[in-house]
Amino acid sequence: MIHAIYLMARTGLPIAYVEGLELQNENITKATLFSGALTAIQSLMKEMAVGQAMEIETKSSEILFEMSDSFAIAVVLEKNSENKNRIREKMEELITEITFKFGLDTENHIQDVSKQQQIQKLLAEKLSQWEEAEKETKIVKKMKEILW
């Protein structure tokens, strides 16, 4: 299950985010804190010269990162998802899509409400598409376990 997708500037400011039903009662403060914390971790890793973090694991979730020169995408998903590699591929595609559709310098869009809304809409579409793909794999996997 995919819990959320965050799109943030490399400075740590959130640009847009969508969350699954179980997280939807939260507010923008949480998104800001989340983006800031992720950026801080990335900066710390860079500072310590241990390399860029590609994912963070908690007891219940995994957070995957993909970065472009000016923005980053973080996807929060259920731990031990079968689809991790597939989601990572989709994140790379999303980076390309956002780069081409909205330009490289996405930090400008923080000011641009209409573009922010478009990105928000795109993220919502992606969340539902990726969720569908997760479900599909679950059914196929189940069928393979029990029958095929």
Next chain:
Amino acid sequence: MWRDIPALAPIIETIAALVMGFVAFRSTQKYFQRKREPLFYLTLSLILYALGVLSTATGKWLQAFLPGVNPEITTYSDPFILIAYCFSAAGNMFLFAFIDDVFLERRKRLLMLVTALNAITIGLMIPQISTEKDTYLNALNATIFHAANSLIVGITLAYLSFKEMKKSQEKVARVGFFLIGSFGVLLLMVFASFGVDLLLIALKISEGYSIFYYLAWLFEALTSLCGYIGYIMPDWFKKLVHAQ
């Protein structure tokens, strides 16, 4: 004709029972290898469908050859058809439990509703079972109710399988879902054809064993075939799909 029964009818039904029995047997074997709950439901439903077909075949043989049967007064064919419907209603319950477990992520209320509807079918059928002439015709309402319930199960299975087929990227999964979806469609065609055959008797257009009776068994044979390949998916078939 053997008494009122066309000679072909008991032969076709016996063959159909053997074929469905084979599919149920292979599913049972698979269950003992894998011991998974949804496969248990599927296996039970296939066994019950096979028992249903066997029951109607038994009725035909009894009607044709049991000594002292006067077809003007007594029928063995009709009560065994109603017994077969009871088996298939029970089969529907377990098939829906399989659908619920695999595709719907255990929506208990829906499963309870479908189970209740099929239990009502059995409740409606049992009091009608008798060896008196026209038993089948007298159970017209219960038969239509059963056909409608089978329609619900068949359409649900077909819709969910075809939906998964569209989304799947793997060849084997696509073909598997297509065949399981076809199993659902053909299952409802079986009941629809029997329904039309019965309706023609009720409307006095036919005396039974119309073309729809034979069509129903043709659909049943195709159902078994799709069931065997779609559910059991033998290795030779997987190789064939990969080779394409």
